[in-house]
Amino acid sequence: MCAMYGVPGTMSKPKINTMKELSETIGVSRPTLSKYFQDPAAVRPSTSKKIQERLSEVDYVYNFLTTRQNRKSTELIGVIVPSYKDLFFASLIESIEQSARELGYTIITQSSNGDSGVEANAVRKMRSMSVDGAIVAPIGVAADHDTFAAASEDFPLVFIDSRPAKSMTVANFVGTDNTQSIGAIVEYLCRTGDPPVFLGMPDLNANAQEREDAYRAKMLALNHEAIAIEPAVAGGSWEFEAFGYTVMDDCFGRREFTNSTILCANDRVAIGAIRAANKHGLFPRGGIAGGGLRIAGHDDHPLSQYMTPALTTVAQDVEGIADAAIQLLAQRARGGRSAEAVEVFLDATMKPRESA
């Protein structure tokens, strides 16, 4: 009717709406078609070939909703992240989608917008969609324990990036071991220059505290004094660059830390910090003797290498995390109900660049 693309001469294939219709025009029974669609090899080769051929002459799309309703497995996996506008989460989603696609899963993504109410709604929606599992990068504050608990009765749940709020006992987790990653970069920084002070991230998920703790522990082990920069502003928002910029602009304005090594809790904070440094005429730089300002991050944000100076950081194994999470869910969905919660930690790797 609405021939928006009406190109004269382009005769489109006849549209077929239901499998019953299809079975009639194609000349096989509907149950056989059903088997074919679930596994083309499940029917006789000659039949399979016949179906395949006739199918190409026809415009038929299976009904996703109905098929999922009736199968034991929906092959849907829910993904919830606090924000799309964070390249770390974006990278995670991209990798998750890819790993899922390879296993035949469809991803349903929802942003919690940094809001625990929205997060809870998203979890409920996943439940209503009968997903085979869900991957959640949780918000730390005021996470809705009951909602997660109820959901985990219905399907396996895997947390990534950060752990859920402490009220939870045990839960599946796939991510980076902050002790290892922060440890590695603290060690690097101490080895190549002054021991670092720590610039945290807003306390929005478990990583904020875990990374600071990891920093303190490593500094202690290395016999250095741990110093955390006290943010002059309340950092309650996910705008990490703004946070890093504001805090360090304030410090540098008072000529504080202008000669220090600053380890930031993540790259987005570091990007803001670098911007603040630049504004004050400072260009952090590693690899030279005699001190001077250095700034390092955590995550290996895709744009970190385009900063000036290029940001020294530790890279999380994003693909590894995505793949492990999907594998875990796939395994659980296929009846591998070990029931026991699993925690998978992947190593982060140093990315020494210019800034430290």
Add this chain to the structure above:
Amino acid sequence: MCAMYGVPGTMSKPKINTMKELSETIGVSRPTLSKYFQDPAAVRPSTSKKIQERLSEVDYVYNFLTTRQNRKSTELIGVIVPSYKDLFFASLIESIEQSARELGYTIITQSSNGDSGVEANAVRKMRSMSVDGAIVAPIGVAADHDTFAAASEDFPLVFIDSRPAKSMTVANFVGTDNTQSIGAIVEYLCRTGDPPVFLGMPDLNANAQEREDAYRAKMLALNHEAIAIEPAVAGGSWEFEAFGYTVMDDCFGRREFTNSTILCANDRVAIGAIRAANKHGLFPRGGIAGGGLRIAGHDDHPLSQYMTPALTTVAQDVEGIADAAIQLLAQRARGGRSAEAVEVFLDATMKPRESA
């Protein structure tokens, strides 16, 4: 069974699986419940209140798949973008999800991964899901005309960001008018310094050509010679920063364009170009007389203001685009079948910062 969150004492509400079950324990008929869920105001206030109260004492999640199967409208909207790892698209998705949520729509997002085959599959999946409409940021090259054409028979389709390949005749489009946006920044650059040369983006969608054309047109109108930098590398990938960096690193290495005003086709290319400049000791800067290197971008990428120097650019109206696209689909889905293709252009606004 798998009491991952088993907190002793936390008695969970009784789980109810079907609406029939619910109707029995709640004391109203199933059809009434059905009406209630579609619109709580559609039943008598006393009944509505009763249902609402009993509902809170029980753990019931409606079956998303089944409800969508039977409603005339699924209230699903498909979204397809070339990549999640591009903050412009990420911003778009975030705004789309928000606008959609307000209208009760659920978003199904898929990345085409810059691959037209994957894009076509995504469109087919949207068809199989019986979405009420789809929003797609298309890939320009070798777009699968037939797939889009078939889809647009089933539901309204809105293209955003860039137009589909030219093989298409007319299609719904919501986005920025490149003539206006590029025109604005060319005018600004000419007014505040040397007329710009143009650094394009890889030819991956219609914007590549459109923006260059817009640049040439505006330069012609202003009586200046249009000059496009010829990339020494083949830019076939979506890694725009790498493209901008490589091309300009090459130029600056030969001491070319080191004193020019460079307008980049988008901010990601500009970020790469700035990095190349910095590497060569160049810090583009506007607002000073007597020439010197200047670099400008297009889109107002969220990190543009954190570059050194902060990137001068034109901001697309991301929220406006998202909202207009959703509104258009909602209107069409509600029977407003004007059938005619609509094109909505939103103005971009100058963001003068430091780099030009």
Add this chain to the structure above:
DNA sequence: CCATAAACTTTACACGCGTCAAAATCATGA
């Protein structure tokens, strides 16, 4: 208190596909 309309319940069918059992057909080897 009754007439009337609105709201509700009951009953039934529909949606498109998964799945099962029984009957019919096919392919293969002797």
Add this chain to the structure above:
DNA sequence: TCATGATTTTGACGCGTGTAAAGTTTATGG
């Protein structure tokens, strides 16, 4: 050509919810 097992067809039911029709209850107004 026939026996045999594998595959397909036929027919039927189920999934959880939307929805329509007909009958019953409830609220409203006089």
